[in-house]
Amino acid sequence: MLAAWTARCGKAGGAMNIGYASKTLGLPEGRMRSLAMRNASDERLAEAIGANLSALEAVIRYCGANGIRLFRVGSDVIPFGSSPANRLDWAHAFGERLAAIGALAARNQVRLSMHPGQNTVLNSPDDDVVRRAVADLAYHAAFLDALGTGAEAKVVLHVGGAYGDKEAALKRFVARCRELDAGVRRRLVVENDDRLFTAEDALAASEACGIPMVLDVLHHRLNRGPGGRDGLELLDAAARTWGPQDGPQKVHYAQQAPGRRPGSHADTIGLDGFLAFAASLEGRAPDVMLEVKDKNVSALKCLNALDAHGTTAVLERAWAAYKYSVLEHGQAAYQQVRNLLKDKAAYPVREFYRLVDGALARPAPPGSARNAAQHVWGYVSGAASARERASFARLMERYEGGQADLVAVKRHLAKLAGRYGQEYLLHSYYFDL
Secondary structure (H helix, E strand, O other), X not given: OHHHHHHXXXXXXXXXXXXXXXXXXXXXXXXXXXXXXXXXXXXHHHHHHHHXXXXXXXXXXXXXXXOOOEEEEOHHHOOOOOOOOOOOOHHHHOHHHHHHHHHHHHHOOOXXXXXXXXXXOOOOOOHHHHHHHHHHHHHHHHHHHHHOOOOOOEEEEEOOOOOOOHHHHHHHHHHHHHHOOHHHHOOEEEEOOOOOOOHHHHHXXXXXXXOOEEEEHHHHHHOOOOXXXXXXXXXXHHHOOOOHHHOOOEEEEOOEOOOOOOOOEOOOOOHHHHHHHHHHOOOOOOEEEEOOOOOHHHHHHHHHHHOOOOOHXXXXXXXXXXXXXXXXXXXXXHHHHHHHOOOOOOOOHHXXXXXXXXXXXXXXXXXXXXXXXXXHHHHHOOOOOHHHHHHHHHHHHHHHOOOOOHHHHHHHHHHHHHHOOOHHHXXXXXXXX
16 A cells, blocks of 8 residues: 555655545535543443444545545544443454555545644653553544554644653653564654644654654744754655655644644634745645534645646536635625636636635625525425424524524524435535534
8 A cells, every 4th residue: 555655745845645534524524523431331322333434434535536635534433432431342343344444545545644632742751641642542542443544544643742841751762662562653643742742852852752743834843942943844854754664754734723822723724824835845735634614625625726737617517616704704705706616627726716705705794604504494494394394494583583593594404404315415515614
């Protein structure tokens, strides 16, 4: 499998591969199930795992069909994977399905990864925290192993906390990393963070541990450190930590959310900033994982913007998913986009997303939201029963009177769309944005 990754990407001048993390908008069959620990019986765990593997299959097919070559699998794909609450031998019980999913990812050229949560801290001075971190890293590695992926499928980890002595904390990380099982260590990559450990710190840890380093672009902007390398020099230094067995270099890209605490990810990727970043690479083509609230929506946007041979048909497919979300925010932008797409010989990708993103960034006026909801209702009204029609009419009256919110209206419409098989609606962004 590794040969395929190396052949298709990661070379100077090649196409940039783009991906996203965990959740897929507009893909109801790709939603993962969660489980409360008090309900974690063997039977319910098996049901949840089976459902989550089906969801992962759907996401991989979606990524493959849309040219998205990276996907970060959520840690909860196996609920309580590293906890004593999960007593199932899931790798054995679901072995054939897991192997089939790994093969599906390979056929669709989707590079998988995972990223444990903030409680997985390898450099903690607390031995119990470290024990749980080691177990959690072993679980993540075991899941990727069960898929049959090569070492190009990585587990991303931050250095951790400083605990009042950053130098000692960094040394602890290196020492603990070296003690990890070789099968876990071959999957591990270390990432710079936005407050404590800079890119130079992560590089030092990477080199000392013999593992690759993921450069997080936003974290580096917020936490550079004095005298460190920058720009392409830093990117190339990080690239040298990726050996042939590790697959192409990976980079994390996010944009700062306006008005939120430093490090908060934006709701959507702004094209101007992303395209400036892509141009700054000067022909380098690392695999780029987007960290953004709207997930696959931004991944498709960036891919479309980079497409030198794009057509209006590409934007029309995007518009089909966006249209009722835009209409919810105003008729004017909705009409502007429709007019923009009338020229079938053009590819106005930047203007398309400028209009769409601008509309979605504005509050939805109640009248526009009502208009969009009524349009969506039109897809199911013919099949709805008299009771359902009366129920929707009452809900809209309550919404207009301020007794119900738009979330309740959209939840109700989503239920009806599912009941009556309205795939066009279910695979739009209307219920997610």
